[in-house]
Structure formats: C-alpha cells, structure tokens
Amino acid sequence: MKYMNQVGIILGITFLGEMIHSIIPLPIPASIYGLIIMLFCLYFKLVKVENVKQTGGFLIEIMPLMFIPAAVGLLTAWKDLKSIWITIIIITILTTIIVMAVTGKTVQAIISKDKDRKVERK
Structure with missing residues (x-):
C-alpha cells in the first residue's frame, strides 16, 4: 500500500x-x-x-x-537528420561537456559550503 x-x-x-x-x-x-x-x-x-x-x-x-521510444524516434527520422548528423554530434558532445563541468563545479561549491558550515558549528 x-x-x-x-x-x-x-x-x-x-x-x-x-x-x-x-x-x-x-x-x-x-x-x-x-x-x-x-x-x-x-x-x-x-x-x-x-x-x-x-x-x-x-x-x-x-x-x-x-529513452528507448526517443531512440526509436531518431531511427525513424534518420532521413531528415542524415544531412546534419555531424552538427548534432558536435552539439551533443559540447553540451555534454558543459553540463558535466557546470554540475561538477556546482557540486564542489555545495560540498565546500557544507564543510564551511560544519566548521562554523564546531
């Protein structure tokens, strides 16, 4: 329940x-x-x-x-995407790197802030 x-x-x-x-x-x-x-x-x-x-x-x-339905949708749209696939791959790689970097910096900032709070409490 x-x-x-x-x-x-x-x-x-x-x-x-x-x-x-x-x-x-x-x-x-x-x-x-x-x-x-x-x-x-x-x-x-x-x-x-x-x-x-x-x-x-x-x-x-x-x-x-x-993600399987989205992947199948990409397969069915391949004829439309065939002419721009290199651009899509470059954009995907760049945005993935940017998201990873921003996420890493954000997590580091949060961990640092949490450590500072713990030091202040002691």
Whole structure:
C-alpha cells in the first residue's frame, strides 16, 4: 500500500503539471511544471521525501528504458537528420561537456559550503 501512495503522489503532481501546461501558453513541457511543483512541495515540506523516496528511486532505476521510444524516434527520422548528423554530434558532445563541468563545479561549491558550515558549528 505504501508504494501505491507514493505512486499516487507522484502521479498527482504530474497531473497537476499537465493541467498547468494546458492553462499556461508557454513552450515549457508539462513534466518541467511537474518537477517544479514537486521541488516546491519537497522544499516547503508539503510532501516528505520518505513519502516518495522508494518509488522515485525505482523510477530512476528504470530511466534508461524511458529513452528507448526517443531512440526509436531518431531511427525513424534518420532521413531528415542524415544531412546534419555531424552538427548534432558536435552539439551533443559540447553540451555534454558543459553540463558535466557546470554540475561538477556546482557540486564542489555545495560540498565546500557544507564543510564551511560544519566548521562554523564546531
């Protein structure tokens, strides 16, 4: 029953994101609205992490399966992408490097800030 409650919370927030997407005429995916809602719910403790942790972990574990439809979509669109595939690969490599660098710097800053806080408490 615990998993059903966790799935219900996640699906409810996802549905709320879909509703907001249908109301607000911005080119933002509904899933982004759902993620922002979940972030606020977790931050303001409307939803406790323990109430979605196990189901969220399961969804992260099966995430690679979620990319299969996108990969198949790329295969079916190959004739359209064939003329620009080198550009796509270069952009993909560059953005991956940029995301990795920014993520690494952000994590380093957070760890450094956390260490500073721990030193101040002692």
